[in-house]
Amino acid sequence: MRHFFRRKSSCQVAKDRLKILLISDRVNCSPEIMEQIKLDIAKVISKYMKIDADNMEIQINAKGNKSGRGGKMPSLYANIPIVDVTGQDLAFKQ
Amino acid sequence: MEKQFSPEKKNSQVIVVTSGKGGVGKTTTTANVGTGLAKLGKKVCLIDTDIGLRNLDVVMGLENRIVYNLVDVVEGNCRVKQALIRDKRHPGLYLMPSAQTRDKSSVSPGQMVKVIEHLKEQFDYIILDCPAGIEQGFQNAIAGADRALVVTTPEVSAIRDADRIIGLLEANGFKQMDLIINRLRMDMVRRGDMMSAQDVVDILAIPLIGIVPDDESVVVATNQGEPLVGSSSPAGQAYANVVLRVEGKEVPYLNFDKGISFWTRVTGIFHKA
Numbered sequence: 534m535r536h537f538f539r540r541k542s543s544c545q546v547a548k549d550r551l552k553i554l555l556i557s558d559r560v561n562c563s564p565e566i567m568e569q570i571k572l573d574i575a576k577v578i579s580k581y582m583k584i585d586a587d588n589m590e591i592q593i594n595a596k597g598n599k600s601g602r603g604g605k606m607p608s609l610y611a612n613i614p615i616v617d618v619t620g621q622d623l624a625f626k627q
Numbered sequence: 628m629e630k631q632f633s634p635e636k637k638n639s640q641v642i643v644v645t646s647g648k649g650g651v652g653k654t655t656t657t658a659n660v661g662t663g664l665a666k667l668g669k670k671v672c673l674i675d676t677d678i679g680l681r682n683l684d685v686v687m688g689l690e691n692r693i694v695y696n697l698v699d700v701v702e703g704n705c706r707v708k709q710a711l712i713r714d715k716r717h718p719g720l721y722l723m724p725s726a727q728t729r730d731k732s733s734v735s736p737g738q739m740v741k742v743i744e745h746l747k748e749q750f751d752y753i754i755l756d757c758p759a760g761i762e763q764g765f766q767n768a769i770a771g772a773d774r775a776l777v778v779t780t781p782e783v784s785a786i787r788d789a790d791r792i793i794g795l796l797e798a799n800g801f802k803q804m805d806l807i808i809n810r811l812r813m814d815m816v817r818r819g820d821m822m823s824a825q826d827v828v829d830i831l832a833i834p835l836i837g838i839v840p841d842d843e844s845v846v847v848a849t850n851q852g853e854p855l856v857g858s859s860s861p862a863g864q865a866y867a868n869v870v871l872r873v874e875g876k877e878v879p880y881l882n883f884d885k886g887i888s889f890w891t892r893v894t895g896i897f898h899k900a
Contacts, residue, residue: 542819544826547783551830554783555790 556607560593574611583617641743641753643772647788649759651780652809655845657756658686663856663870665720669751675725676768677758678733684724688852689714698726701738707745731763736770743771761795774803780810781822789831805836807869812841813883837869840883
């Protein structure tokens with residue numbers, strides 16, 4: 534019984550999987566392009582602070598505002614670990 | 628080409644029944660919606676656009692009466708009227724069968740539009756049974772249509788494909804797309820093991836036009852080649868309501884929970900645990 538209550542229903546699992554699946558389907562963005570976007574973002578941010586480009590991740594999800602069909606507008610989400618915040622003068626050097 | 632029936636221009640609707648994924652019930656839906664509209668006294672032409680894998684003739688029980696088919700019409704081997712099979716059980720219901728021994732490239736979207744334009748003069752409804760997939764067969768089926776019924780089942784794969792199809796229909800300028808959720812099992816929804824109709828509508832975000840429960844009588848009806856629309860079975864009633872909604876009438880949704888006894892509910896609780 535306890536085991537049952539803890540487990541997510543398969544319906545919920547299906548909904549969660551579909552949400553992610555349909556966003557990538559609708560955006561129609563290839564992994565190569567995503568990688569290119571990631572590299573370009575890293576390049577720009579590196580101008581201003583020291584980041585850990587190897588551990589940064591980007592993804593497209595539905596956190597944005599309402600759009601026509603499918604409820605939410607997809608948005609680009611980037612997680613960029615900063616190694617050194619104090620290196621502000623880095624910007625002036627480049 | 629000559630006009631067979633009424634000389635005045637009809638205000639006809641051309642509806643494509645599509646889904647992306649195969650096996651979700653496009654052909655069953657086409658047969659039942661078409662038959663249902665004919666039962667309401669409409670002049671209906673069903674067109675099987677699945678060239679190479681024709682099924683609609685079998686589901687309608689008209690497979691023994693095929694002489695000419697869609698490809699013959701397109702290639703000019705016969706007149707449009709010669710390829711139309713009249714369903715003797717329902718006045719006003721006709722079927723244009725597909726070719727079994729040809730492939731999708733035998734017909735082009737432009738040729739489909741021409742055939743449909745000709746049929747529009749004689750019919751209130753032209754319903755196209757679309758093949759699975761998004762290739763040429765799909766392009767042919769949607770070319771002459773101005774309205775779509777998107778069929779899906781409450782499964783991840785079918786919903787994903789339906790979403791893709793809706794995107795393609797939008798890109799092709801479709802303004803009216805309605806969703807039919809097929810093979811819903813209320814017992815599984817209650818257990819949390821199947822997405823509910825509301826879940827599917829939330830995900831696909833197009834107007835709902837019908838919920839058809841999973842029903843054994845659909846198999847029986849297909850065995851017999853007689854669409855079950857209007858019968859007392861749950862699916863027969865659900866399809867009858869779809870037909871009325873296609874006609875623009877507002878019909879409340881059926882409650883498929885009715886047949887479930889108190890005892891089943893109680894034992895159901897224990898099954899869950």
